[in-house]
Amino acid sequence: MASSRLFGAGARFSHSAIVLPAPRHRFASRRSGYAVAAKAHLNENREYVIVGGGNSAGYLAHAFAEKGLADGKLCIVAKETVPPYERPALTKAYLFPLDEKPARLPGFHTCVGSGWERQTPEWYKEKGIELLQGTTVSGLDIAASTLETSSGDTIKYGNLIIATGCTAARLPEKIGGNLPGVHYIREVADADSLVASLVRAKKAVIIGGGYIGLEVSAATSSWNIDTTVVFPEPHVMFRLFTPSIAKHYEKFYEDRGVKFVKGPVVSKIVSGSSGRVEKVELSDGTTLEADVVVVGIGAKPAIGPFVDAGLATAEGGIQVDGQFRTSVPGISAIGDVAAFPLKMYGRTTRVEHVDHARKSALHCANALLETLTDPYDYLPFFYSRVFENSKSSRKLWWQFYGDNVGESVEFGDFNNKYGAFWIDDGRLKGVFLESGSPEEFALLPKLARAQPSIDKARLQSVSSVEQALEIASKQVGSPPATAAAVG
Secondary structure, three states: OEOOOOOOOOOOOOOOOOOOOOOOOOOOOOHHHHHHHHHHOOOOOOOEEEEOOOHHHHHHHHHHHHOOOOOOOEEEEOOOOOOOEOHHHHHOHHHOOHHHOOOOOOOOEOOHHHOOOOOOHHHHHHOOOEEEOOOOEEEEEOOOOEEEEOOOOEEEOOEEEEOOOEEEOOOOHHHOOOOOOEEEOOOHHHHHHHHHHHOOOOEEEEEOOOHHHHHHHHHHHHOOOEEEEEEOOOOOOOOOOOHHHHHHHHHHHHOOOOEEEEOOOEEEEEEOOOOOEEEEEEOOOOEEEOOEEEEOOOEEEOOHHHHHOOOOEEOOEEEOOOOOEOOOOOEEEOHHHEEEEEHHHOEEEOOOOHHHHHHHHHHHHHHHHHOOOOOOOOOOEEEEEEOOOOOOOOOEEEEEEEOOOOEEEEEEEOOOEEEEEEEEOOEEEEEEEEOOOHHHHHHHHHHHHHOOEOOHHHHHOOOOHHHHHHHHHHHOOOOOHHHHOOO
């Protein structure tokens, strides 16, 4: 069964397109002018300035602290008023029913997602890292090495790292996109607002059939809220799932009361006498009652001031090389905003995912602080976890590695364990697994990176995930028992 590629081909990365600077010496500094300029600038720590307070910023701060180069040298400028945290929690455990011990800060500050210490406000203070919170950057002066804030203050930098992430795509105000009861989820304040609405909600409409749509609708169903998911595509997770994979997930949701409306788009969100949302009107004339609406229709890189200043762009983001250096010396970009060369597939891409946010931050830190020369060699990875609260009879947890190009071959039993391989020109390109064991999940990236030859006819004859993984593992030298003996 053919499937469309998850990543657009994009423009191929070319060193002739931009002139990339050599990395600065790790002790590069402008401290000679600090005493004179201290009162003129908002920040005190200026050797390295990170703009953005998400996952990438938190992991970059961790790397600086680990190398002993954070104290007095590093400043983080963030729009939010809390330190960096593991953002995926906002559409997962944060939305558990209130009697299910939902996740709350400080429980998921970075870097707990990788099993490292929790970076609370006290951690940043102890490490000598300056946090400028509730601060929005509105402009960049490359010649002066300064940032302008929306309040009119200036921030001085020696080396600048852009880690601003994305903002949620919004519905137009004229069709009700900003009505009370209409929610977008990108920050912890957004999730708090949604939880407050869920407490009194009876009917929810989720707009979008991707990550947000599936994760939030799983949550609302656990609140026993009548939930309808609306999206224009023919099935959920359209960019990744094949129609047959999607069918399994849709049935699982439907068996738990979630309804799907496919095809029409939202034409208007209507408020009631209280001013809050009351119904959603669709392009096919359907009207859905709703006292809470969640919009999950994508995201946009937050790069406006940096593009205006002249940084080169690609794939909707800021173009960087394999060390995350932009077209301007002394400026790097990481995480969602970085359009980087995807080495193993020979194309430029952007990846909006926590795994890349973490890994790009750590690679950039090594490039800045230890003059790393090896280019970033990223293996695309996506996952989701839903129905994890104790009231659910079963949780779903899938992982995908690689590239979904070529023809997909699916195997296993969705009620137990289910998987798929994408095969192109006789080689394994992408691997997908639902409800695998830890050992099986650990095998997936090895297979996706090795891209072994696969006998498609033989694969189509297997009946279980274990058999499929055994076939593939033999091709990369992994002991067959790694896959076959677990489950």
